[in-house]
Amino acid sequence: MPELEPESEIAAPGLTVGEPLPLEKAPAAGSTGRPRSLWSDAWRDLRRNPVFLASALIILFLLFISLWPSALTWESPLKCDLAHAQEGSGPGHPFGYDGQGCDVYTRTVYGARTSVTVGVLATLGVAVLGSVLGGLAGFFGGAGDAVLSRVTDVFFAIPVVLGGLVLLSVVGSDTVWPVIGFMVLLGWPQISRIARGSVITAKQHDYVQAARALGASSSRILLRHIAPNAVAPVIVVATIALGTYIALEATLSYLGVGLRPPTVSWGIDISAASPYVRNAPHALLWPSGALALTVLAFIMLGDAIRDALDPKLR
Numbered sequence: 001m002p003e004l005e006p007e008s009e010i011a012a013p014g015l016t017v018g019e020p021l022p023l024e025k026a027p028a029a030g031s032t033g034r035p036r037s038l039w040s041d042a043w044r045d046l047r048r049n050p051v052f053l054a055s056a057l058i059i060l061f062l063l064f065i066s067l068w069p070s071a072l073t074w075e076s077p078l079k080c081d082l083a084h085a086q087e088g089s090g091p092g093h094p095f096g097y098d099g100q101g102c103d104v105y106t107r108t109v110y111g112a113r114t115s116v117t118v119g120v121l122a123t124l125g126v127a128v129l130g131s132v133l134g135g136l137a138g139f140f141g142g143a144g145d146a147v148l149s150r151v152t153d154v155f156f157a158i159p160v161v162l163g164g165l166v167l168l169s170v171v172g173s174d175t176v177w178p179v180i181g182f183m184v185l186l187g188w189p190q191i192s193r194i195a196r197g198s199v200i201t202a203k204q205h206d207y208v209q210a211a212r213a214l215g216a217s218s219s220r221i222l223l224r225h226i227a228p229n230a231v232a233p234v235i236v237v238a239t240i241a242l243g244t245y246i247a248l249e250a251t252l253s254y255l256g257v258g259l260r261p262p263t264v265s266w267g268i269d270i271s272a273a274s275p276y277v278r279n280a281p282h283a284l285l286w287p288s289g290a291l292a293l294t295v296l297a298f299i300m301l302g303d304a305i306r307d308a309l310d311p312k313l314r
Contacts, residue, residue, distance in 0.1 A: 042308035052304035058297040066113040075103055077110040077264045086280035098269065098283040099276055108286050111266040114259065115294065118176050118183075119246040125184035126245075127238045130191025135230070137192070138199035139222050145196070152189035160186055161251065168257040179258050183245050194237055198230035205229075236306040243298030250291050266291045 046052045065072055080102040088096045095104035137145040163186055171178045202208065203226055211221050252258030253267025254274075261268060266287040273283035 042305075045308040046304060049304050049308070051300050052308075055297045055300040055304065058293065059301060062112050062116055062294060062297070065109055066116040069109045069113060073103075073106045073109050075106045077102065077107045078262055079103070079106075086276060086283070088280075088282060095286045096280070096282045098273055099280065100272070104269075104283050104286050107264055107269055108266070108290050110264045111269060111287060112290065112294070114176065114263060114265045115246045115249060115267075115291070118179055118249045119242045119298075121176075122180045122183035122187065122245045123238050123242040125180065126187040126191050126241065127234060129184060130188040131195045131231075131234050133188070134192035134195030135199045135222070135227065138196035139203060139218070139226065148192065148196070152193055155186060155189040158186060160248065161255075164248070164252045165255065165257055168252060174260055174263060176259065176263075179249055179252060183248065187241065187245070190241070191234060191237060194233050195230065198233050199226055202226045202230040232309040236302055236309060239305055240299055240302030243295040243302075246298070247291065247295050 080100045081097075082101045084097040085099055085101040086097060087093075090096070093103050093105060095108060098104055098107070133148060137148040164182055167182055167185075168178060199222075203221075208221060208225055211225050216225075249258055250265070250267030250270065253260075253265050254271040256271070258267060259265045269287040270284060270291070273280065273287070277284045
């Protein structure tokens with residue numbers, strides 16, 4: 001038989017025999033190789049969402065004029081001259097005058113401070129109170145959970161506007177605190193129920209059971225493992241509710257039981273301009289438009305955050 005020749009070394013394309021294979025490509029600078037979290041994915045999606053960008057710009061502008069209204073107007077919102085009552089726009093007064101001769105532009109700018117303050121403080125109070133009560137009830141369960149469920153059912157049965165008419169007509173004040181307290185009183189059950197359901201869902205996950213098996217305390221499990229993974233629905237609902245609370249403040253002020261003059265509020269201006277809407281429609285349209293744009297911006301922001309934080313919508 002012919003003698004077999006030894007097998008020759010087979011070289012990879014582009015390589016000579018005996019040349020070492022190239023090492024794997026090193027990761028790009030700044031790359032950690034870790035999988036992205038829900039929050040990083042959400043932020044990446046939000047930055048590419050035009051709805052989020054538009055609503056965020058509107059809200060940032062509202063926050064700016066709420067903190068520094070004098071940057072956009074040079075007059076006092078309480079300065080009125082009956083000689084200019086119901087006049088249209090003119091030099092230095094682009095929105096015209098209302099029925100009392102007050103500059104509509106100045107009052108619209110200063111009205112943002114009151115509306116945003118009431119909305120933000122009411123939302124913070126509702127989110128904190130509802131999240132704490134609902135989270136504890138969902139985590140520990142038992143009699144406390146049953147009692148909280150029945151209490152929330154009672155509050156859900158109270159009409160919000162009717163409750164505001166009754167409560168605020170008794171508790172009269174020239175400050176925003178009674179209105180904020182009323183919103184917190186009737187608004188926390190919604191956040192509480194959402195937080196409760198989110199905590200109940202989160203505590204069934206394997207990582208929670210593993211932490212419990214390793215001897216982690218209840219407070220550590222709740223604060224370190226459950227709360228960060230259960231807070232997303234609360235943030236979404238609270239963001240949308242902020243716009244609702246701004247609209248509710250304007251409604252109560254329009255009905256005469258919310259904020260009262262000399263407080264500058266869009267609801268007060270809308271109520272004052274309603275009787276002479278045919279003669280001076282501008283006095284009604286500008287504060288109404290500012291209110292509608294603000295509420296729409298917060299609702300759009302909440303919808304964008306919900307879409308980014310819900311993995312089922314990806």
